[in-house]
Amino acid sequence: MNRLQRLSAVWALGLIDACGLSQPVSPPVAKPQFVDVAREAGLTGVTVSGSREKRSILECNTGGVAILDYDGNGLLDVFVVSGMPPKDRAVEPDDARPMLYENAGGWHFESVGKSAGVSKRTWGMGATAVDYDADGWTDLYLTNQGSNRLYRNDGQKAFDDVGSQASVDLDSWSTGAAFGDYDNDGDLDVYVANYLQFDVDAAEGRRCSWRGVSVFCGPTGLPAAPDVYLQNGGPDGMWSFSDATIEAGLTSEAYYGFAALASDLDDDGDLDIYVANDTDPNLYFRNDGGHFAEISMLNATALSENGREQGGMGLAASDYDRDGDIDLFVTNFSHDNNTLYMNDGNGFFTDRSYAARLGEASLVNLGWGTGFLDHDNDGDEDLFVANGHVYPAVDEHELTTQYSQLNQLFENDGAGVFTDVSAKAGPGLKIRKSSRGTATADLDNDGDLDIVVVNIDDTPTLLRNDAERVNNWLSIELQGGAWNTQAVGARVTVTSDGHVQTKEARVGTGYLSQDSARMHFGLGKARTAERISVRWPDGRNDVVENTMSNRLVRLTQNQVGSPLGVLSVGY
Amino acid sequence: MTSGCAPCLLLIMVLGCQPATRHRLRTCDSVVVGSEDSKSLVSAGSVEALHETGCNHLRSERYLQAADTYSQLVERRPQDADAHYYLGVALSKQHEKTAAVAAFEEALADAPAFVEALWSLALLYNESGDKRATAIETANRAVELAPEQAYCHFVLGFILFSHGQDGESAKALSTAIRLDESALHAHYYLGLLHQRVGDMSAAIKAFEEVIERDPQYAQAYYNLASLYSSAGRTEEGTRMASLFRQVSASRAKEDQFRVMLDQQDTDGYVHNAGTHYGLGQVYLKRGLLDRARSEFEAALAVDPKHAEAANNLGVVLSQGAEPEQAVSQFLMAIRIKPEYGLAWGNLGQSYLALGKYPLAEKSYRRAIALNEDSKATKYGLGTALIQQGKVDEGHYFRVAAGR
Secondary structure, three states: OOOOOOOOHHHHHOOOOOOOOOOOOOOOOOOOOEEEOHHHHOOOOOEOOOOOOOOOHHHHOOOOEEEEOOOOOOOOEEEEOOOOOOOOOOOOOOOOOOEEEEEOOOOOEEEOHHHHOOOOOOOEEEEEEEOOOOOOOOEEEEEEEEOOEEEEEOOOOOEEEOOOOOOOOOOEEEEEEEEEOOOOOOOOEEEEEEOEOOOHHHHOOOEEEEOOEEEEOOOOOOOEOOOEEEEEOOOOOOOOEEEOOOOOOOOOOOOEEEEEEEEOOOOOOOOEEEEEEEEEOOEEEEEEOOEEEEOOOOOOOOOOOOOOOEEOOOEEEEOOOOOOOOEEEEOOOOOOOOEEEEEOOOOOEEEOOOOOOOOHHHOOOOEEEEEEEOOOOOOOOEEEEEEOOOOHHHHHOOOOOOOOEEOEEEEEOOOOOEEEOHHHOOHHHHOEEOEEEEEEEOOOOOOOOEEEEEEOOEOOEEEEEOOOOOOEEEEEEEEOOOOOOOOOOOEEEEEEOOEEEEEEOOEOEEOOEEOOOOEEEEEEOOOEEEEEEEEOOOOOEEEEEEEEOOEEEEEEOOOOOOOOOEEEEOO | OOOOOHHHHHHOOOOOOOOOOOOOOOOOOOOOOOOHHHHHHHHHOOHHHHHHHHHHHHHOOOHHHHHHHHHHHHHHOOOOHHHHHHHHHHHHHOOOHHHHHHHHHHHHHHOOOOHHHHHHHHHHHHHHOOOHHHHHHHHHHHHHHOOOOHHHHHHHHHHHHHOOOHHHHHHHHHHHHHHOOOOHHHHHHHHHHHHHOOOHHHHHHHHHHHHHHOOOOHHHHHHHHHHHHHOOOHHHHHHHHHHHHHHHHHHHHHHHHHHHHHHHHHHOOOOOHHHHHHHHHHHHHOOOHHHHHHHHHHHHHHOOOOHHHHHHHHHHHHHOOOHHHHHHHHHHHHHHOOOOHHHHHHHHHHHHHHOOHHHHHHHHHHHHHOOOOOHHHHHHHHHHHHHOOOHHHHHHHHHHOOO
């Protein structure tokens, strides 16, 4: 450790506001219970993606969702992406546009996109919430088929599009974006995955065959668009970005890129990049001091266990087996399994999809958004997967798969083996839609994680976690250093009851989406976290001991030892 | 988006093996591609002719046409289990999975002890994702009917593998290898099972064995790349990764051409000669001469003036030790494109192989005049000259060839 700062439990407790939660009395089992409250809560905008019958590949991939606290009031807001309607599809004025929903508390959200200046129609793909200019307000980066938008938050509940000014507009078909301080200069750079070099007019009307069904063509046979790495110039460069893809060694063959992730996968203190590619090998860029080497073929993260390229869509990363390193999970196309790459801790990975019982459970589905979450606060990472096919025409054939599919919740048994508990996880998991991006957050600050799901040509699903809370929890919000206010890249380790859980602060998660920046740890029966260890993006470490459970803890870089360093907030 | 479990498709065999089954599948082995006889039989509309035409299409990987032909056949002879089976093969190759399942089920209705239909069906059930038990049961029936057949055990092992039933899968795969040491897929999947349980040296051995038997088995390179690397053999790992890319790039190109052909089928277009030619090139580079030949022939059927296809068909024929037929193809290429230096050089090579030295000399000289002056051409000319007693000039060209 470079710097070890300790706070005594007594000292820390003196600063903590109680959450108002009674001491937990823990029944042995927490039964999942997710209920869709999107309509009542006001998440009613329709994510439109071209024609309903899907005339081209452009119309089947939208879109992501980002969770952020845009107005800094402590309640988490929701930003949902949409594509565009074709000329011959009538839509309501509030549909087919990005929607910003302000959390008014009590499960009521108000649509504020128009007043906030983020509702202009684009062919949207994904969204990330990032304070790229370190002014303390979370901005929004919206990837599009066409120019990307960077909506700068002015702190007055309004945004300005500065995408062109900041040189992040990229006139391409961008999909996933992963922000991080890749070059360790203190500010946030971004890796942007791109999908296709696409000619809408040429693509429309072309038909191909999939399992005997006439469908739109692609991506195979269409030219892929190369991914781009943009370096932030920081305050001296007026927070403008420049293309450093080649200089950083982030080049590979152009693949059909979807989700991108920044994570210190080899635990050496800098951020590596992993990209889920559609029908192509996935990419693993190892960061060696700001210069990258692509090693997915060498560390077994490129393909399936049996050497096949898969249709990578979304990806999740967490320490599902609680061995201290970050594992990877990639959702794939239907009639193929989703893939769990277990991190062996030595720079290599092992495909554990079937051993962890995630392989077979995914064969019929086409997976998109995904995320590890401890939905029952029992201290291990469970898994959520959003599903939905790309071809509406599959419903007209007996293909064992449907366009609208059930989403899935997998329960981790603590030993890294999962069980699909969707059928008994409440009415919210019985909804069949063609889902895409997902994000998790404790939207009502009640100590459990809720889930937002984007559905193509439909309103979102808002899965409120109504399970009886039988376990304890801890939510941690990081306040980073000068140019990285979200502490993106920080690694937090929580020890409770002898178990160690590891999470990272990320911008860019799941499928083209963004989970809440708050890290949620289930503590099981433990009433305190014996130890919270934070490795900040600059490599320095802080440790907080004996933190009471069931509260949000804010940890500030460089101030953990000071009286304001640890702040617990009850809502 | 990917089309899912592509390898499963590959496992459905066109020709089948020779099973000791209650039902004996008629094979397509004896069919001559494009023979006049078969054309006349077709016009006569006989059942035999339809079988032969269908087989021809299957062997040439013209699955749409094969499916049409076998559809006609099953209409005429609804009890013909073989026709249903081959219809199933043609349909599954076109990813018409539901229709393929129906065809195989029809074949089994007519001939319940039809091993090839059983394993094909088992693979399709497996691929559907929600019929695991039925897939395993069907594969077991195939094993019961033909316990001496390695492939049946492999199919069972593969299905069990894909459902994480590792122990039972290992047993079935080991049986397949015991019955047929050259059962490549069984070696590969057994390697994966070793890898799953962490027996890395056994896994490495299995994958090395696969590559030794088939250097085009791309997946084994991928597995070896990480296994070598994690064992500290980084250079070898990197070499394996590079070989994987090389081999799979060729596969990817093949897939791309196939998608184009599928698309043309769907759109009702006549197959483009260039697509067949491109696919033929891929096969030729991989040494798959039969497939290359079919594609070049298909290219010429669409565009008889495709000089490059004629030339490459000649190359395939000469590599297949058919120099006389090769000569006809090179001559055809030259007729289409008289200034085609490469074809002149190839013609010289074929004449040389046939011992027609003056003709070889003439062809080589023409090639050189057209700037097709590769070392092989010069060396060939040298040889043709020496064989005719023109020793000095012959040596001159051989020296010029640097040999």
